[in-house]
Amino acid sequence: MPMSAKIPALAEFRRIVVKVGSSLLIDAEAGRVKQGWLASLVEDVARFHGERRDLLVVSSSQAAAAVGQIELARTWAAALAVHGLSAGQILVTLGDTEERRRYLNARSTIAKLLEWRAVPVINENDTVATNEIRYGDNDRLAARVATMVSADLLVLLSDVDGLYDAPPGTNANAKLVPVVERITPQIEAMAGTANSELSRGGMQTKIEAGKIATTGGTHMVIASGRIDHPLRAIAGGARATWFLTPVNPVTSRKKWIAGSLEPKGILTIDAGAVAALRRGNSLLPVGVIRVDGQFARGDAVIVRGPDGAEIGRGLVAYDAGDAEKVRGRPSSDVMLLLGIEGRAEMIHRDDLALGRG
Numbered sequence: 001m002p003m004s005a006k007i008p009a010l011a012e013f014r015r016i017v018v019k020v021g022s023s024l025l026i027d028a029e030a031g032r033v034k035q036g037w038l039a040s041l042v043e044d045v046a047r048f049h050g051e052r053r054d055l056l057v058v059s060s061s062q063a064a065a066a067v068g069q070i071e072l073a074r075t076w077a078a079a080l081a082v083h084g085l086s087a088g089q090i091l092v093t094l095g096d097t098e099e100r101r102r103y104l105n106a107r108s109t110i111a112k113l114l115e116w117r118a119v120p121v122i123n124e125n126d127t128v129a130t131n132e133i134r135y136g137d138n139d140r141l142a143a144r145v146a147t148m149v150s151a152d153l154l155v156l157l158s159d160v161d162g163l164y165d166a167p168p169g170t171n172a173n174a175k176l177v178p179v180v181e182r183i184t185p186q187i188e189a190m191a192g193t194a195n196s197e198l199s200r201g202g203m204q205t206k207i208e209a210g211k212i213a214t215t216g217g218t219h220m221v222i223a224s225g226r227i228d229h230p231l232r233a234i235a236g237g238a239r240a241t242w243f244l245t246p247v248n249p250v251t252s253r254k255k256w257i258a259g260s261l262e263p264k265g266i267l268t269i270d271a272g273a274v275a276a277l278r279r280g281n282s283l284l285p286v287g288v289i290r291v292d293g294q295f296a297r298g299d300a301v302i303v304r305g306p307d308g309a310e311i312g313r314g315l316v317a318y319d320a321g322d323a324e325k326v327r328g329r330p331s332s333d334v335m336l337l338l339g340i341e342g343r344a345e346m347i348h349r350d351d352l353a354l355g356r357g
Contacts, residue, residue, distance in 0.1 A: 005179040007242055008219060010235040013153040015054040015114075017218075018045070019142035022060035023159050024225040026067060033067060033075050037228060039082070041157075044231035045119060046083035054114045056149065058142040061124040069123070076121045088113035091125035097144040100261075101298035104315065104351075108343075110149050143209035147216030150249035150350065154213045155234065156206055157225030162241030163203060165190055180243045183211055214245040217252030250350050258313055258353035261300035265293025265320055267346065274305045277354060282345035283314065285334065288327040295320045303347070314352035317343040 010016075020041070027034055045055050059072060067075075077087040090113075096106040113120045124141050139156060146154040166174040180187055191203040206222055213220040223240035227233055234240055245252075269277075273287025283303065295301055296319050303311045316323065323346065325337050331344040 005181050005244065007179055007237075008153075008244075010048075010153075010231070013053070013219070015056075015149065015151045016048065016153045016155060017056045017058060017142055017146040017149070017151045018155045018157065018231065019058040019138055020060060020157055021138070021159060021225060024157055025060060031067065033072070035075075035079075037225075038075070038079050040228035041225075041230060042079040042083065042085075044229050045080070046085060048231065049083075049085060049117075049119065054151075056110070056114075056120045056122065056145065056151065058122045058138055058145055060138050072123075073121070080119055086116070086118040088116075088118040088120045090120055090122045092122055092141070092145070093125045094144075097148050099298075100300075100315065101296055103148060104298040104317070107148050114149075137205040139205040139209040140212060143212035143216075143218070143220070146213055146218045146220075147249060147252070150253070151218050152249060154209070154218050154220040155231070156209065156220065156222045157230050158206070158222055159224070159226055160203070160222070161224035161239045162222050163187070163190055163206075176239055177241050178239075180210070180241060183207060183214065183243065210243040214243055215252065217245050217247045217249035219243065219245055253350070254353040257300060257315060257351065261313070263293075263302045263313060264295035264299040265291070265301040265316070266304055267291060267301055267316070267323070268304045268306065268308075269311070271306055274311055277303070277311060277349075277352065280349060282349040283347040283352065284331055284344065285323075285326040285346050286328060286330050288323070288346055291320060291324045291327055293320060295323075301347075303352070310355055312352055312354035314347035316347055317345060317351075 025033060025038065045057070049055050057076070059076065073087070073089045080087045090109065092106055096102045110120050122145055124138065142154055142156065160168070161176065163177045163180065164174040165177055168174040177190070188207055191207045210220050220243040221234060221240050223230060223234050223238060267283070267288050268290035269283065269287045270289050273283060276287065277283060289306070293301065295316060297317060298315055300313055301316045302313055305311050318326065322338055326334055329337060
């Protein structure tokens, strides 16, 4: 592995998703939560949260199965409350992160929790998921969540301290790989198999999570959770494997919007709105002068200027009918017009890919 790659510092990241493995959180023999370890992790979370960073936790569905979903939720809430933090419990399924409308709904919910300075605690919704549509492991779930919320770092706390070039349990000469700049077949070949009763995926699913995260613009680190204060340890330079991404989450999503989605409608905007978008602002209803097409919330639409030239493409926050009702009106009128509290933006700037014009 080239030594030119720089290992990032935890202080560089502003939105961090922490995935907690079931074998770390649950005492399998006793069938209960490891309260002391959880307290140390939450103390770390509170410390970084106090530095005005966004912290999200992906807890394990296997852990929920072991102690019960309600009990697990109560445990997280109680641990965070010690530090004056609120837990926002969220259950998600595969469809919530891959179907655009539900993707926007889930992301909007999480964004509101972060705005309230809560700590979202996210878990796979096993009660509604079938074997065919389940993630099957929480590493991939965590990676999907991280890219969905535009996190710049995903932390996978594991029972191992990173990726080794050979199975460390059977090869005394196995060496830790500190940095992975790109996931190659050689890197994939290093992944072992699961060896923990409560863990489904082992290193193989962590590599898969790394592909999802880095493709989506999120750095990832695999580090040991078998110590107290694991986030503090990472910040202090503990042994770990960092998977680097060449792009940021917003840039990655905008490439997806610009090139991978079929537009379902057109929004024509006035010259003032064009100028606002060029300055990096969101598209507000007041700037929209015409709505064409049949689209649903979360669909991709083309944005055109008053002369008909394409300005860009984005994920629209309103159904076509509602977009027609609020176009040309200030965001403060949305509640009056629709009878519900809607998004202030017709298209949020993070969901808008502008052309080169």
